[in-house]
Amino acid sequence: AKTVRENVALPLRVAGERPAIIKARVDELLALVGLQPAAHAAAAPLENRLAELVLSDGSLVVNSRFAVTLNPTLVEALEQGVTLTFRLEFELTRPRSTSWWQELTSGFSPEISQFYRLSWHPLTRQYRVNFGGLYLSFARLEDALAMIGSARYWQVLPRSSVDGQPLKSFAGRLRLRLDTAQLPKPFQLNILKSTDWSLDSGWITVSGETP
Numbered sequence: 320a321k322t323v324r325e326n327v328a329l330p331l332r333v334a335g336e337r338p339a340i341i342k343a344r345v346d347e348l349l350a351l352v353g354l355q356p357a358a359h360a361a362a363a364p365l366e367n368r369l370a371e372l373v374l375s376d377g378s379l380v381v382n383s384r385f386a387v388t389l390n391p392t393l394v395e396a397l398e399q400g401v402t403l404t405f406r407l408e409f410e411l412t413r414p415r416s417t418s419w420w421q422e423l424t425s426g427f428s429p430e431i432s433q434f435y436r437l438s439w440h441p442l443t444r445q446y447r448v449n450f451g452g453l454y455l456s457f458a459r460l461e462d463a464l465a466m467i468g469s470a471r472y473w474q475v476l477p478r479s480s481v482d483g484q485p486l487k488s489f490a491g492r493l494r495l496r497l498d499t500a501q502l503p504k505p506f507q508l509n510i511l512k513s514t515d516w517s518l519d520s521g522w523i524t525v526s527g528e529t530p
Contacts, residue, residue: 497519
């Protein structure tokens with residue numbers, strides 16, 4: 320006997336939809352009728368799993384990881400050739416004197432961003448994630464999404480600015496969002512009133528203080 324999920328997915332498979340679209344649409348339909356597991360249904364599209372400040376070789380670095388979920392609208396746009404650009408942002412909030420002085424003397428900005436560009440390549444039937452000058456390819460969308468917002472030893476303040484201060488002296492905030500300004504112009508006009516394209520983790524406080 321087939322499960323409820325399998326029965327809901329059957330007509331989509333018959334119609335020739337790709338697995339990623341089938342999963343997103345089945346999840347959406349099951350959630351609408353209350354059959355989706357509560358933990359899954361309540362999951363945020365951009366859920367933070369790791370956010371920390373670390374000192375590495377005298378520089379201040381960030382480690383982060385997110386659980387990213389795309390709704391059916393975004394999956395369909397992706398597989399129609401639209402590149403989805405996610406922006407990981409960090410803002411230094413302490414010490415403010417450091418960021419203020421660096422802005423005056425060397426043009427330093429207390430805000431820094433890293434971009435993750437997710438695309439689908441039909442010829443190779445793979446998803447590609449481009450970040451930091453690197454290209455990684457994946458056969459499954461879930462594996463590609465695991466890379467979005469993932470940062471390991473991302474330098475947000477150089478050694479010269481840290482200047483030997485202890486880790487507890489620093490704090491900041493981090494967020495991941497879908498950067499709709501990077502979409503093709505026609506899409507930017509069409510999504511003005513759509514919540515499907517509003518993916519934002521919200522600001523997450525990170526500090527070097529021991530809990």
